[in-house]
Amino acid sequence: MVKVGIVGGTGYTGVELLRLLAGHPQVEVTVITSRAEAGRPVADIYPNLRGHFDIAFSEPDLATLGACDLVFFATPNGTAMKLVPQLLEQGCRVVDLAADFRLQDIPLWEQWYGMTHSCPELVAEAVYGLPELNREAIRSARLVANPGCYPTAATLGFLPLIESGLVRLSGLVADCKSGVSGAGRGASVGTLMGEVGESFKAYGVPGHRHMPEIRQNLAQLADQSIDLTFVPHLLPMIRGIHATLYATLTDEADLQSLYETRFSHEPFVDVLPAGSHPETRSVRGVNHCRIAVHRPQDGDTVVVLAVIDNLVKGAAGQAIQNMNIMLGLEETLGLQAVALLP
Amino acid sequence: MVKVGIVGGTGYTGVELLRLLAGHPQVEVTVITSRAEAGRPVADIYPNLRGHFDIAFSEPDLATLGACDLVFFATPNGTAMKLVPQLLEQGCRVVDLAADFRLQDIPLWEQWYGMTHSCPELVAEAVYGLPELNREAIRSARLVANPGCYPTAATLGFLPLIESGLVRLSGLVADCKSGVSGAGRGASVGTLMGEVGESFKAYGVPGHRHMPEIRQNLAQLADQSIDLTFVPHLLPMIRGIHATLYATLTDEADLQSLYETRFSHEPFVDVLPAGSHPETRSVRGVNHCRIAVHRPQDGDTVVVLAVIDNLVKGAAGQAIQNMNIMLGLEETLGLQAVALLP
Amino acid sequence: MVKVGIVGGTGYTGVELLRLLAGHPQVEVTVITSRAEAGRPVADIYPNLRGHFDIAFSEPDLATLGACDLVFFATPNGTAMKLVPQLLEQGCRVVDLAADFRLQDIPLWEQWYGMTHSCPELVAEAVYGLPELNREAIRSARLVANPGCYPTAATLGFLPLIESGLVRLSGLVADCKSGVSGAGRGASVGTLMGEVGESFKAYGVPGHRHMPEIRQNLAQLADQSIDLTFVPHLLPMIRGIHATLYATLTDEADLQSLYETRFSHEPFVDVLPAGSHPETRSVRGVNHCRIAVHRPQDGDTVVVLAVIDNLVKGAAGQAIQNMNIMLGLEETLGLQAVALLP
Amino acid sequence: MVKVGIVGGTGYTGVELLRLLAGHPQVEVTVITSRAEAGRPVADIYPNLRGHFDIAFSEPDLATLGACDLVFFATPNGTAMKLVPQLLEQGCRVVDLAADFRLQDIPLWEQWYGMTHSCPELVAEAVYGLPELNREAIRSARLVANPGCYPTAATLGFLPLIESGLVRLSGLVADCKSGVSGAGRGASVGTLMGEVGESFKAYGVPGHRHMPEIRQNLAQLADQSIDLTFVPHLLPMIRGIHATLYATLTDEADLQSLYETRFSHEPFVDVLPAGSHPETRSVRGVNHCRIAVHRPQDGDTVVVLAVIDNLVKGAAGQAIQNMNIMLGLEETLGLQAVALLP
Incomplete structure (x- = not known):
């Protein structure tokens, strides 16, 4: 043990x-x-x-x-x-x-x-602990920086697009929505149920700490700096992040196949069938990221939908996934439960 | 009477x-x-x-x-x-x-x-019943087409930007989120509380009926066709729409002043102070649209946040506003209550 | 003014x-x-x-x-x-x-x-400001003690039963459920959405401050001391109190008619038709108490269901009702809106 | 297998x-x-x-x-x-x-x-599949009737009181509250989020199918007929049942010890420390029933609080527990996860 x-x-x-x-x-x-x-x-x-x-x-x-x-x-x-x-x-x-x-x-x-x-x-x-990006380095790391919740969802969602060089590196948009557990358990007026229940708002539009982290990740994938607008929002629910990502295609591509291939060996990234819309509840309590990729009206805007549980793949689950990798254990150990739905 | x-x-x-x-x-x-x-x-x-x-x-x-x-x-x-x-x-x-x-x-x-x-x-x-766009025509209309809920929020949010010619007319993004009352009161599995409570998802990404309506409105403002990606999402709450709008600036401008000036005589459009983030609950039950305009990190992406109550300014309230205008009554009659908060 | x-x-x-x-x-x-x-x-x-x-x-x-x-x-x-x-x-x-x-x-x-x-x-x-009990005294009072939210719902619900002497004065049960706005807007871990959303619990079972207040009211109605068990619960929602009240009948009576008659002149107490189940949303934002009275299976237990909005009839609305009475204004002034449903 | x-x-x-x-x-x-x-x-x-x-x-x-x-x-x-x-x-x-x-x-x-x-x-x-009542009969049963969700919570909560003969068998009250998943996944207006979100109500007060089932269970425990009032309510949340049970003591007893002793060997019944208030979220997704017993103000009314997940101990989990017993497997197999909190 x-x-x-x-x-x-x-x-x-x-x-x-x-x-x-x-x-x-x-x-x-x-x-x-x-x-x-x-x-x-x-x-x-x-x-x-x-x-x-x-x-x-x-x-x-x-x-x-x-x-x-x-x-x-x-x-x-x-x-x-x-x-x-x-x-x-x-x-x-x-x-x-x-x-x-x-x-x-x-x-x-x-x-x-x-x-x-x-x-x-x-x-x-320190190794940035997103296994889908840095698995080998994590294996031998003494110190792993577990990613933020928004950066996990946004990076996984953009990853195949940026890695493949298929999209413009400016004008990227990450419109992200999080349940309130992301704000933690500290006493604060701002996350009282009376304040955030039955309501919805953006926050941190002028600047949020996860923005430079997402930019760092995407720049690493692009091997050059990128330009991103990141808008976080607060959902009237407890768990779950939904990232809606927008990028402009610069080339033709079979996006569905691109995503399926890139993540085919990833135990915790699930690319949904074409035309799908992932729900945050489909990952409630589990370490999976479920992703769908769309190209509405065959235009040049790609829309990626990515969901995670902010407390699992966005925090504790990913930390355990990193631990498993670091200690040479089976990567999915302790992370095999089925999401709680409904 | x-x-x-x-x-x-x-x-x-x-x-x-x-x-x-x-x-x-x-x-x-x-x-x-x-x-x-x-x-x-x-x-x-x-x-x-x-x-x-x-x-x-x-x-x-x-x-x-x-x-x-x-x-x-x-x-x-x-x-x-x-x-x-x-x-x-x-x-x-x-x-x-x-x-x-x-x-x-x-x-x-x-x-x-x-x-x-x-x-x-x-x-x-028929006159398209968005008073902020067509007030005079509504006054004498026999038949008013009351706007859709998403189109109301998205059009009001984009209006000053497009009207002023300050943004690129391609690559516009309307990332919109709606409470479930927008789906109506018909029996359906898809809007059971067991299905939509404590969860969040996008829907209709390949195409949604409100997309051509928003495009029509923005094209009227621009006096030319525009290119827009519209992604609606379903919120785990009952009332409220939040539109998060993205556009690329092509010129310098005092955006706060632009918005305040454009809507200064509008009884139901409230431009919040610079740096604000409107909450849907601030318009619960009332006919107002509250708007904030941001330019994160002084980049060239403008982010507009607009909230309405989908059943009021997005439906019945706007219909009454139109009725008041058509019948020569005071435009705000019957629409002067304060939003229910908390 | x-x-x-x-x-x-x-x-x-x-x-x-x-x-x-x-x-x-x-x-x-x-x-x-x-x-x-x-x-x-x-x-x-x-x-x-x-x-x-x-x-x-x-x-x-x-x-x-x-x-x-x-x-x-x-x-x-x-x-x-x-x-x-x-x-x-x-x-x-x-x-x-x-x-x-x-x-x-x-x-x-x-x-x-x-x-x-x-x-x-x-x-x-000081006059206890429950108009249905003390309207005349309120009229001339210098100082009115506005009732607690639970005591308002429980007292109105029990009122005709106790006043008429039809029930045993021991073994009374008030099983009450409140939205979280009743706990106020102070920063506290206990009312974070992460703590109280999607969950339900009783609290204060050993003793809650509203218990002696309800007992005082019922004792006044009975003109003798009564014995009551009061159990408050916290609902995963913002506004609304539902009191489920239990008493043992000691005599035959037409309960529906008893309730309708007692409250027939009360502007803010609405006795629903026999067989009804009031919903808290039917009083959201308004000063009404809606009540239904049941006698399940024709047994000797009476079940009364009473709903109020804890912030209106349970606080601010009742305070304004008291103000109207004290100042000789029409009792319903400012309190005539329709509840926000859905 | x-x-x-x-x-x-x-x-x-x-x-x-x-x-x-x-x-x-x-x-x-x-x-x-x-x-x-x-x-x-x-x-x-x-x-x-x-x-x-x-x-x-x-x-x-x-x-x-x-x-x-x-x-x-x-x-x-x-x-x-x-x-x-x-x-x-x-x-x-x-x-x-x-x-x-x-x-x-x-x-x-x-x-x-x-x-x-x-x-x-x-x-x-057929054997009624409440293991805490009928474990031995379940072991050899060909056919097990898995209990209803409300009857599971109410029966477990009343069990030690009735079995021990410490309470009056008339005037029992089970005031129960359930999340909406108990109503199933059929399309119906009554369980739309627009209808049941942010609201609370009782239903079925004149009579509900689980009432005779609870009465049958308690009568078996008492070895004579009992008199019970059962009032179910609908909570604006998805999972969880909270039973608040009332009975009149006829004798002195150490209730905490009574409950702890009775359930000490039960793997899925957890008696909380004296003074506790169980939350439904503490059993979200798991097969446990958590119970607290109170005697407010040292009066003669006992208040029992019992929570289960209606879909687990109230349905599928208990079914698997029964299966394990019937097939001679370890009773807790497949049922050992930790509840999802928050």
């Missing part, structure tokens, strides 16, 4: 790691930390875990964490970068679910995240 | 007409028809109307309807065109909330609606 | 007072206070008010408030009792939407609300 | 059987029937099953079904009774998720279900 630790386990990504790891046959969660809830059994806060975990939250302790084979950081941005160097020294491997190691351009990171990076030297080493 | 009739009053636009007309000081609803519910008091089906309307549904009867000053058609597509000629002959004026008279290009209409138009001669006479 | 003030206008009852008063033909809101938001226009926080109110929040000031004909307190419990004595001295009348003056038994109040009452002498003078 | 068939697989209980059986290590679904969808792959209708099942719907065929070790009927009431006799003859065992074999009193069944029973002789043989 592999021993894993979780730092910062009281948020939605923490409980989701526990939910998924409960069904993982080769992993044992040996430590889960929370300063605020130290001493309290995890099932006290999350009753769905009753009968599955006897473990209690503990104060973060480097020695205990360092004894793990792998540690997940499910902490606010800026926390992992302070502890990761010491954990790596102890031979422990790390998957950071926050943003600390996602952007290779450190001044850009510091501008968007409003803080000084405390271990820039590790950023270059 | 003005006498009005409603044909086909059992659907959501029918009850919404009644809800709004209950508060209109100069209108009396003298007849409301429904073949299926003839004889049944309206408040039996819609308990919110108890105490406000004593009227019962009746079989549609041309003489009774013709005695009205104005008749609303809240019927399925293809119904109004069969009855309107006779009503007009009787001197009655008509607002059709369905699509029968919306498209000036009759072959195009027949292609999208899958039926032969039974009175093409009236299409040319 | 009557001049009214609102103390503590940033919460849901504050904005609801404004929404309803915007349509009141004889009232002008001259002052609305908020320490936290002083100087900010109300429409900044509540965009639905744009175009309806130019007023800004101000620091609470006794002189300004005292110049009003009537002041509403939409403040947390314990605030009104500190300011009300001075306002009354200035000749201003007061409706308190919080709980400060609801319980006549001061030690009981202090026990449930966990604080010392600062003006117990006014409690005896 | 055990071979199972599913008759009538297109509804919500059908897809839920597939979802759960996908994770069952000792079961293979060899046939799933649907007249309407014969020939269509199951994953076409339910995209969450893509990659998990290659099977297509087929016309119901007795030979194919009879070759299964066990057949689930996920059909409308009245279907199973026509086919079960022949399947039993072929040596196949059956779990009926509909109501055909739930009531031992055949005239009562015929009255509530409005049809003549076609194989009354099998009703006596």
